[in-house]
Amino acid sequence: MIGRLWGCFNPPTPPKSSDAIKFGVLGAAGIAPLALFTPAKSHPEVVIQAISARDRSKAEAYAKSYGIPEVRDTYQEILDDPNIDAIFIPLPNGLHFEWAVRAIRAGKHVLLEKPSVSNSTEAEILFNLPELNQPNGPVLLEAFHSRFYPSWALFNSLVDPAEVEHVESRSMIPWWASNKDQIHFNYNLSGGTIMAMGTYNFAALRLLFGESPEECISCDVKAYTDGIHDKCDYEFKATFRFPNGGTGVASSTLMGETVMKPSWVTVKTRETTIPNNNLPVGQQQYQKRELTLQGLIHGVFWHRIDIKEINEVRTKDGQVVRQWEETTSRKAYTWKEAGGEFSHLPGETHWMSYRHQLEQFVNKVKGRKTQFWVEREDSIAQMKMVDMAYERSGLGPRPTSSFK
Template identity: 85%
Template sequence: MALVSRIWGCFNPPTPPKSSDAIRFGVLGAAGIAPLALFNPAKSHPEVIIQAISARDRKKAEEYAKSHSIPEVKDTYQEILDDPNIDAVFIPLPNGLHFEWAVRAIRAGKHVLLEKPSVSNSTEAEILFNLPELDAPNAPVLLEAFHSRFYPSWALFRSLVEPSEIEHVETRSMIPWWASSKDQIHFNYALSGGSIMAMGTYNLAALRLLFGESPEECLSCDVKAYTDGIHDKCDYEFKATFRFPGGRTGVASSTLMGETIIKPSWVTVTTKQVPFPNVNLPAGQQQFQRRELTLQGLVHGVFWHRIDIKEMNEIRSKDGSVVKAWTKATSRKAYTWKEAGGEFADLPGEAHWMSYRHQLEQFVNRIKGRKTQHWVDREDSIAQMKMVDMAYERSGLGPRPASSFR
């Protein structure tokens, strides 16, 4: 019943009155992700109003606006940026258009919630996140919308591992074959498509964040890509291995043409074997422990997730022989900050808040000048695109093409 109640609440949240100083959003493009990523979270946020939308097709925009109760339809994206009543924009456009419209929005003084991946390649990321407007007084707020990183289960998972103790990380995500099609923008190279750019970005980010640093090298990147002359250079599946400082390794994989049954994304961390304090041992004996932690449901934790913790213990004598060995297995969940506990226990949030709602909370807090507990900073977004480029270079497909916009 808890699952049903939570999911019902996600899509039917309470709708408090809007404040007089609510942030008015304009949306660029009638994207399928927008209702999940912004419209629904905005319903329960008293400081957010979805004010206007524009799409390439005016008729489509009008139908979209009507179905989502958006009061204004603009003829062009630029019209939204020129509207003084619009405070912030959400950019869920195809990847290849992110750079141009994020730059234009920032130069227009709008706050920007930018769908991930932020841009097409690291060159664009360096330019975008270092725009001088972002350092000006009363600078607009720019956030790459890595929603999963704002969810309690991810914060709890990271808190359970010390980056310096990690030896290996592996992570995987998938979209089943029936939910994917060659006609989708995922398979349009000119629009910076590909599985690494799509679901794979979650996996690459998980590796970086858990190790606490960027990889030194992509050792291998095996891809399955179309070669039909139309969708060339667009990978629909990949598996990449990265070397991190200290010789540690991380493996990320994803597919847009996966099995029929949807399988939750996951990430597994294996730690080094380290001494474990045990004052009850006789002289000459010492306990050692290696841990394996898995977060099942990395991307959409609100629907279902579980953190599995396996502790592999050994007691050794002075000569190194194993006196005793055993494994202890436990699990945890954190649908709320209270369940996450510790330093997170008092953070705001409800069980029905999806990761997108947590993300919106922090975005609004940053715009309003309030403290943000979680964030994706500029350096982080640049490092992310450098890692994406690294994988594409090793794959032989090459980084995604840069925008012609200057």
């Protein structure tokens, strides 16, 4: 593990190609080094070229720390630069819509931090911009990095949506890593736990059921009521009903226990019949499965897939003849470990989820085949689910930008 993580944060740095994608970064965000700068080091077709922040001196210090050659006075100057090919947007949630639209209208490819926008109204507009439908037009990707990691791909492949009965997913940030002054608790910037961490859990539910929920049955929240941070949830638990009759539960907190706990998702399947030619005539084997992915969000640090098979042999009249359980575990830090259909995919042990994501983004921009992607319809469905939960909670969806 130590060697793997050392490689993640100290990756090899191959020479950059002459046609490398030059990124401009909007904002000196804390997530940018993890999400883009470090992964870009090992990608021969990516260069971090320029950055702008609201405070020029902050941008200059930031650029010096991370070896970014150019600093601009405004975000718009980066968009207007013909030398910039792609834009990374790690701004506060409430600014995503405006600057993603501006970047696409400027003809730039966009890697957009999740959640993509503040609500489904913005999502419908952004992901249906006419520029995105033009031949060789801009590429837009909502940066759901965890969905590009081998452990998630393997876990998802082990689940048949038609058999899913219940899914539950949990994430957290400990109390000492969060405070009221952060943008997570600024309603005008579309703050809240559902937006911050819950989006991961919501996406897991949708993908494992293979559909969007029909209804948010309940959404219990804990939110500040001090007149300053109102409407921003710091903890929530939401229950959804899906078209196949199954239920999904998502929960998260920004004020969690002292010790950081892994994010996780558990799937419980309906009972299915299992072919077993060794059974006497009149007996049938039945099985339910319970699958858990520990380490849903940052699988590179640690993860484990636990697969429990609950078996029962019954006679035609329902008499139980035998019961037993079988439990196995798997890990997939690489595509080779994931095996099967994934074993041939490119990647190194030191690639974290952000590096896998960057690989696919570059492939899309270069017109090459992508093995994984977050489609535009997917991002719209995601924000509809977020709105559904906020409406049920009583806090209401996050505000829509006034930008046109």
